[in-house]
Amino acid sequence: MFLYRPAGIVTAVSRPARARDSVLEAYERLLIDEGPRHATLEATAAAAGVSKGGLLYHFASKEALDAGLLGRMEQLARTDLDEMSAAPGGLVAAFLRTSVMDDSPIDRALVAGSKLAQAGSHAAVDALRRVRELWADALRPHTRDETAVQLVLLVSDGLYFNNALGTGAVPGPVPEGAEMDALIALVERAASA
Amino acid sequence: MFLYRPAGIVTAVSRPARARDSVLEAYERLLIDEGPRHATLEATAAAAGVSKGGLLYHFASKEALDAGLLGRMEQLARTDLDEMSAAPGGLVAAFLRTSVMDDSPIDRALVAGSKLAQAGSHAAVDALRRVRELWADALRPHTRDETAVQLVLLVSDGLYFNNALGTGAVPGPVPEGAEMDALIALVERAASA
DNA sequence: GTCTATATAGCGATAGAC
DNA sequence: GTCTATCGCTATATAGAC
Numbered sequence: 001m002f003l004y005r006p007a008g009i010v011t012a013v014s015r016p017a018r019a020r021d022s023v024l025e026a027y028e029r030l031l032i033d034e035g036p037r038h039a040t041l042e043a044t045a046a047a048a049g050v051s052k053g054g055l056l057y058h059f060a061s062k063e064a065l066d067a068g069l070l071g072r073m074e075q076l077a078r079t080d081l082d083e084m085s086a087a088p089g090g091l092v093a094a095f096l097r098t099s100v101m102d103d104s105p106i107d108r109a110l111v112a113g114s115k116l117a118q119a120g121s122h123a124a125v126d127a128l129r130r131v132r133e134l135w136a137d138a139l140r141p142h143t144r145d146e147t148a149v150q151l152v153l154l155v156s157d158g159l160y161f162n163n164a165l166g167t168g169a170v171p172g173p174v175p176e177g178a179e180m181d182a183l184i185a186l187v188e189r190a191a192s193a
Numbered sequence: 194m195f196l197y198r199p200a201g202i203v204t205a206v207s208r209p210a211r212a213r214d215s216v217l218e219a220y221e222r223l224l225i226d227e228g229p230r231h232a233t234l235e236a237t238a239a240a241a242g243v244s245k246g247g248l249l250y251h252f253a254s255k256e257a258l259d260a261g262l263l264g265r266m267e268q269l270a271r272t273d274l275d276e277m278s279a280a281p282g283g284l285v286a287a288f289l290r291t292s293v294m295d296d297s298p299i300d301r302a303l304v305a306g307s308k309l310a311q312a313g314s315h316a317a318v319d320a321l322r323r324v325r326e327l328w329a330d331a332l333r334p335h336t337r338d339e340t341a342v343q344l345v346l347l348v349s350d351g352l353y354f355n356n357a358l359g360t361g362a363v364p365g366p367v368p369e370g371a372e373m374d375a376l377i378a379l380v381e382r383a384a385s386a
Numbered sequence: 387g388t389c390t391a392t393a394t395a396g397c398g399a400t401a402g403a404c
Numbered sequence: 405g406t407c408t409a410t411c412g413c414t415a416t417a418t419a420g421a422c
Binding site for chain 3: 040041042053056060062
Binding site: 034035036037038114115117118119120125128129132133136146147148150151153154155156157158159160161162164165166173175179182183186187189190191 | 227228229230231307308310311312313318321322325326329339340341343344346347348349350351352353354355357358359366368372375376379380382383384
């Protein structure tokens, strides 16, 4: 996959870097760094190095652009979950650890999707609900009961919410390092099966 | 205080219902029900029963309107925290219970503020951070350690995040009733001093 | 203190050349 | 497949009558 290659850089792959991917990446970056209000078609096109018309060839409308971003988000969530399931130390710990923003593709996609949802996109709300259900199904076998599933999901939601608030400028009030380790240990003790 | 009286209704109080309050309430309702994109000056003025010019007499700009909403949010957070501190059953339980959307003035103000923050308002981000710090200071004496404070705050953030996603149409995946009681008990067991 | 009318700017989207 | 030019709409904000 070549989804995260910076715009304009052509590498020795079977197909040239597609403008479509550049556009999605630029749109995501604008949503996270500048907010949904500034993530316009024109700004996205400029950041991706194409014209507005060029962008609209690949995504016929802003709704289609949103759908492209959200589809990619859901796909990343699925593959990310597969990788987590194989991680050592239990799924609960792995899940919470990846819930803190580390600029990974899935984190960025989720924050961008959250911004879209709060801005009023129904498609984004639906997509986030589906991802949350995916997580719940994966966590359920590793937790004590349904209340424990909710606890883990809510702590994860809280981490994402705080990460989505910070625009990258000031570090948020989210635990880091040893603090995060302690939090994970606390949640695991309360929720793990 | 007469902040939450429905627009246009004049009651037997010392001063007539002020347009300023009607405007703030209408703006808040639009932010929650229709999203930040539809919460425009014109829509807010119409919902408050005044003209756009009338609105701009009280709030000279959209930034000033945001500031009015956020100031009210912070004030409500302070008085709400005072009331919670007097509640029976411990502050942690009271805090989590009020974190689930019940259409109380403080809940509505916080959801509206969150929408503003995600839409890109730096003032909203700052105001929410201050409220969060207020909560942390109040919770600290009632919790085991700093990690426990973070756990309670993150669960609360998660509840708000999910409530802010739902536009009032479909109920969110947030625990209710007995489920909520079980969650509160679980968090209290893990966090309370 | 509230109104109408208008200025200005930026948005999403279309048309058509290349 | 990508560009330029432009349309139609809506947003914030101002000016000035009442």
